[in-house]
Amino acid sequence: MKKTLMIAATSAFLISGFAATEAVAGAEKKCAACHNFTNKGKVGPGLLGVFGRKAGTSGFKKHSKALKSADWTWDEEHLRAWICNSKKAVKEFTGNKKAKTKMPPQKVCGEKGDEIIAFLKNLK
């Protein structure tokens, strides 16, 4: 009985550990098509240090108007909405129904989005 429990606990740990690694690798892959996880821009701005930073202030030269004049900070709430649907989020954040961003909606929502946020927080 005890042994069975231990095996169950160990495999649960292995499975969740594996899932987390998978998600981060997946996240990296998806975002890395356009972003570096350094402070260097690519198609989009470098994401190093983005958590807690004011939007549009990484020094990236090709921001949309909306991001250039952004007045929000990338906290969990903003990132969650952004990673799920940037097209919709930019309208909400700016309060302008016509606002547009150059980042296409990624549709990474809910738990998956939270895993990406954790990944961004830990970037060094």
Ligand code: HEC
């Ligand atoms: C197809 C290219 C593309 C993909 C894929 C993409 N992004 Fe972006 N991202 C951009 C562009 C372009 C901008 C600049 C948007 C603007 O100025 O309107 C941007 C901006 C951002 C910003 C704002 C940064 C700042 O300094 O204000 C964050 C945060 C961000 N992206 C996160 C992500 C995450 C996380 C993913 C992966 C789930 C992702 N992006 C996937 C193109 C992309």
